[in-house]
Amino acid sequence: MGDLFENYDIIGAFWVTIQLSVLGAVGALVIGTIVAVMRVSPVGVLRILGAGYVNIFRNTPLTLLMFFSVAGMAFILGLTLSENLSTNAYRWAVIALSVYHAGFVAEALRSGVNTIPAGQAEAARAIGLTFGQSMREVLLPQAFRGAIAPLGSTLIALIKNTTVAAVILGTTKPEAAGMLQVVTENEGASLATFGLFAIGFVVLTLPIGVLFTRLSQKMAVKR
């Protein structure tokens, strides 16, 4: 077991997993918030676009998005993000993770918005706030607080879904799943290695689950 850590940069691989998770989560939160606002906006076209985004990306397999990003967008359409192929794949992986999980974030936020009594939105408009102002000052802060639990689930799913990036990242700059492939190729499949990588993910996700449960209780809007 000790050999495994000596011969393979397993910690480094999990560090890449963490990087992908953090960057993907930030991207997903930004895109997801925009899409959620579009879905509850008073403009019909924006609502349709928002719903379209959620339906397209939430229902497309992530593996397909990942592979299409490098093989389709970069190699066929020529949209390379870096001359270095592994940096290119890494950036596309972050984009694919953000775009895919943004759909789930948007739906979590929309459900958060829906927990707010309609009277509040009406009151905000009645005192003269614009749609943007009422979103920013009244609705979104409460929506985020109400959506903490589902956002936590999405984050945990995102962390585990970073393993899908192995289809384009390979083993040049491997995340955890890519490293597992290298180890399996060289040492053969063993229960110990599988267990080790599984424990790695539990260590990453379990505290997040506990944290988000706590937060959702503490931050819940008391009505």
Added chain:
Amino acid sequence: MKARRIAAAAIAASVAFALTACGGSDDDSDEGSGGGGGDSIKIGIKFDQPGLGLKEGSKYTGFDVDVATYIAEKMGYDEGDIKWVQAPSPQRETMLETGQVDMIVATYSITDERKEKVGFAGPYFIAGQDLLIRADDSSIKSVDDLDGKKLCSVSGSTSAQNVKDKVAGVNLQEFKTYSECLPALVSGAVDALTTDDTILAGYASQASYKGKLKVVGQPFSEENYGVGLKKGDSEMCTKVTDAITSMIEDGTWEKLVASNFGESGFKPGEGNPPTPAACD
């Protein structure tokens, strides 16, 4: 109403479970007779490697398939007795250890790490890592020209790790399979594809890529393809080794190489045909 539905679902589930349980025990009994050298033999091959082991509908073609058929016939099995099983690279050791297959003939390089887990007979072919490039590309003549070039390989494979050690500043894209690399190579998104020359020759002679791609022909590693067997089965190993020896001596080996790789203009590298090593 609701309770009845749940009961129905439970019954359906238990029936499904019982059925799968039956299927499982059937497989077990098969395994027992196959392993003892009874009426059928299970051979692990690649299903997706043109020129080596390829499944097209219900037909199997390629050099590994032909070699395996020859060995099985020498051991007293008819062609109809062979059950082909897909043996993807990462699962090969496990499949032999658990007895899912009796032997594996699937571009299986003999290495010391693998010898700790499984037994080998052979080698029956010596391959080498090489480069596949566009037919009109004259800038790559050997692995030394790779600096600054874009390269594609399969993630986790020995070839990918090798080329990383050989060329320090390698610009490598890794995909799950070589087939995914090919369109990128043809379109110019990458400049070369690297793995064993046999595999490359197989792709270069595929109908859709004929004339567009070529193998460089400067192998920079040595891969000894062996027949994977259960560890410690020296009786089986001797039989397989004898079969390989006679295959090389009676000219069949030469014929199989020509029929499977001839179209791409690929010639087996130095050391071929090999002399199989003695069994432990």
